[in-house]
Amino acid sequence: MPRIPNAVTVITGASSGIGKATALAFAREGARLVLAARRPEALEDTARECRALGAEAIAVPTDVSDGAQVEALARAAIDVHGRVDVWFNNVGTGVFGPYWEATAELQRKVVEINLIGTMQGSSAALPHFLRQGGGVLINMCSMGGWSPTPFAASYAASKFGIRGFSASLRQELTGKPGIHVCAVFPALVDTPGLDRAANVSGRRLEPKALYLTPEAVAEVVLALVRRPRAEVAVGWEATVARVAYGLAPGLTETVSGAAIRAALRRAGRVPRSEGAVARPIAEGTSSRSGKPVPHARGPSLGTLALGGIGLLLGAQWLSGAMTRRG
Template sequence: MRSLNNAVVVITGASSGIGKATALAFARRGARLVLGARRAEPLEATAHECRQLGAEALAVPTDVTDEVAVQALAQSAIDAHGVIDLWFNNVGTGVFGPYWEAPVGLQKKVIEANLIGTLHGASAALPHFLKQRRGVLVNMCSMGGWSPTPFAASYAASKYGIRGFTASLRQELTGHPDIHVSAVFPALVDTPGLAHAANVSGRRIDPPGPFLTPEAVAEVVVGLARKPRDEVAVGWPATAARVAYGLAPGLAERGIGAAMRAALRRARPDARSEGAVARPVSTGTGTRSGKPVWHVRGPSAGSLALGGLGLLLGAELLAGVLTRRG
């Protein structure tokens, strides 16, 4: 798309965080938004902010685990505008803590929201793309789609699944050169998402950061509308994690595990919670949560490779130190 003015963009998970930031970013370019999320009031608030920027915006309360609801979201876009130019599968949630500490039903809801919700979105968008002979499908992945995420095993399973699904779907569509399928892999992002996650660890979820801004991720998605790419990392830690795990998966896995266990030991006690995994909560309706953030710069290929090697060596050294300390 050379111009985003009047482009029709569907975004799920648009009531807060990256979804809301992306809606506002497209609104500033004059796109027409069709927004979905479980929470009706925060979703309408996002749509209202988009309208204040001069864009058309329609709020359609949608639970992405409900296939019928996602199909209705797509049909709302077609009924209102006749086409869908870009569909952004953005919903993401997780359960933090040892896998066996959470009911399997709660773990299944993570898979249903993240992975099955992405499948539902693709199933809703692709028939229209094929009819139009064009369209961009963007799936939200994570640096957790490239390397393990200890103490968030079902989240990692969903993200690995999204990456595999996206790559496979891309190959199925090679005969349709104007239909593009992209995946976005951000590092840690400052959104209400951590507060919305379930936590069965008994410890506070408080990563040291620094964090990306959701606006930085939103700009990447906007860029994919103009120039689609297969896989896009946001923030050098995401690329470094990919390089490290690709070069030496065993060493990287042990290092990541040691770092996560050490972080859990240092974390302050906190109440166990199902967060917003099982049902929506009223808190966390903005784009950010207020953590310290840093801005994305464009590192060279050499610096990314060095970053990956540095992460790999640092992880192995940390694993050795923590092992010796017992």
């Protein structure tokens, strides 16, 4: 494993949210940072904050949906440092609302940024890992990569795709023990991301749920470099979503759809917006959203165990009921 001090670390989506929090976390550990995002000024602000913590950091403005720009990002890392030890594919966006209410172009852009951007980042990183004989590739997935996300269908498609892509890469790299492919699946995180997403629902996006902090996700990313794992959930909701959809996919789809429809009926009206999907916007340059949101603490093993037992019993009851009806 690369030691984090001096590890050359590429982080995309570093101008805000999880990317910014992760850049600062790696800076505190003494990593050498190559930071990417579409907004040059906000990206340079993150690099400046990292340098103030004593780390080396350069900003390379990059649109990850553009393969040539992603290759230029990798070349910048090699030109400055001669190697790449960690590559964190972190960019993510979405369109919220009924799928048919957004243009096909806007939905396609979500997949280009989330899935194709991850694939292009991986294509840029892996040749250097293979040449070096080691490296850690970390792909940002989501709780939505394990279970459906109604009213964010293209987002769900991209996250399911990232999970499958990451799992496939791991098998292709069998026999390369120094190279690791990891996927991170956080629950809802307090970042500017919701405000920057496209919203064609006409309703305000204010989930009434506990949020993870972006710093909590950043700590998981640091831990993956120290001890790589194939898939890691962040937040007990992500674990429950994984178990629930694995045991009772139909019920999970029905419940999640009903919950979001109910929330939409209660939400206030707002203008429809394309957010930052098609092009960058100035708003949202901090790690957190700045809103007064409740933050979740890490669940105890007892909480997870009780949740798992409840899901198992529920699945068994449903199975028995369906058998009796049959």
